[in-house]
Amino acid sequence: MLSKVLYIRNFANKVNPKSYNLQEIGFGKALIKKGFDCDVIYFDNNNKLKIEEVFQFRNNKLRILWMNGMKFLNNGIFTKVLRKKFLDEYDLIITTEYNQIMTFFLSNLCPEKLVLYHGPYGDNSNKKIQLLYDSFFLPRMRKNIKLNFSKSDLANNYLMKKGFKDVITLGVGLDTEHIDERINLNKEIESKLEKVKDKKVLLYIGVLEERRNISFLLNILKNILTLNNEIRLIIVGTGREDDTKKYWNFIKSNNLEESIIYFDKIEQRDLWRIYESSDVMLFPTNYDIFGMVLLESMHFQVPIISSVNGGSSTLIQHNINGLIIDKFDVSLWISEIQRLLNDSGLIAQIKQAAAETVREATWDHIAERMLMQIKH
Structure with missing residues (x-):
């Protein structure tokens, strides 16, 4: 009988629970409510293990184990986890991504209780390392992992091409505990949002980098302003200095400063x-494992126009609960933005359908589906 679950986020970067809707925490809360104890491992730079209790339901607890690990590319290698004594504490272990070295180690140490929950749908940018990993580690790993789950339909297809069998798409859920608090109005935010009153507002939330197609986003703004200079763009996010410098140079050289309301983090x-101040969410990313902002937008009733990516391919039905554009053509995106902004009937339909989508995309539902497969 299962009683204690370990969920390992294998990436070698530190996360911030206050500024991002962390999937592991949402999933962990759902497990707690189903009667399990759950520990989530996050990478930390501090050599001393820090244990933080973040949620309790009845007698069950969700803890974050902030754990130092070795770094190899974007891999976090947690040597403490690889000890038998540590692994024996848990009845079920969830590992993220097949191509993280921790997944291979765990598939050899505890195959009988290891499940994979995979998000990426493309190979590592370092093709040589990807080839070596698949050649030496993949065949044995495929045999050892108990069950394989994916976060999107694209990730499912990717795993199947790698030879994984019976992959089940779970999707991703939304943890609404903190985003629905609405305790106090933030004066700094309110001051900036004064600029968008009575305007049509586009929204982008995410990392500012080329993978997310920020240059394309800014070109959309530049060109749509020639058709309607009352449009504004809210941007929330930051990125590497080299990238952000390039974007701000473009903004200044094209006189876009007054049309952009910027927050580095919220x-x-x-x-x-x-979200309440926005009319349309734009998500023109070249690649994204899922994109929690898609679920957030649906939750807050902001219609989405998205590229094809992990989240949109799984969540969005074109012209029903959002719009998907499969080309990066500025004039095409502008045409769809205008169509959406000017069609109140389409907006109402999308909002209604999106509300139904997000009602079904809960961590409780996803955890139940995973546990049903494990029990079988």
Whole structure:
């Protein structure tokens, strides 16, 4: 009988629970409510293990284990986890991504209780390392992992091409605990949002980098302003200095400063005000494992126009609960933005359908589906 679950986020970067809707925490809360104890491992730079209790339901607890690990590319290698004594504490172990070295180690140490929950749908950018990993590690790993789950339909297809069998798409859920708090109005946010009153507002939330197609996003703004200079763009996010410098140079050289309202980061509890001020969410990313902002937008009733990516391919039905554009053509995106902004009937339909989508995309539902497969 299962009683204690370990969920390992294998990436070698530190996360911030206040500014991002962390999937592991949402999934962990769902497991707690189903009667399990759950520990989530996050990478930390501090050599001393820090244990943080973040949620309790009845007698069950969700803890974050902030754990130092070795770094190899984007892999976090947690040597403490690889000890038998540590692994024996848990009845079920969830590992993220097949191509993280921790997944291979765990598939040899505890195959009988290891499940994979995979998000990426493309190979590592370092093709040589990817080839070596698949050649030496993949065949044995495929045999050892108990069950294989994916976060999107694209990730499912990717795993199947790698030879994994019976992959089940679970999707991703939305943890609404903090984004629905709406405790106090943030004065700094309110001051900036004064600029968008009575305007049509586009929204982008995410990392500022080329993978997310920020140059394309800014070109959309530049060109749509020639048709309607009352449009504004809210941007929430930051990125590497080289990238952000390039974007701000473009913004200044094209006189876009007055048309952009920028926040480098927003805490989860303040996100509602950003969404409430927006008319359309733009998500023109070249690649994204899922994109929690898609679920957040649906939750806050902001219609989405998205590229094809992990989240949109799984969540969005074109012209029903959002719009998907499969080309990066500025004039095409502008045409769809205008169509959406000017069609109140389409907006109402999308909002209604999106509300139904997000009602079904809960961590409780996803955890139940995983546990049903494990029990079988």
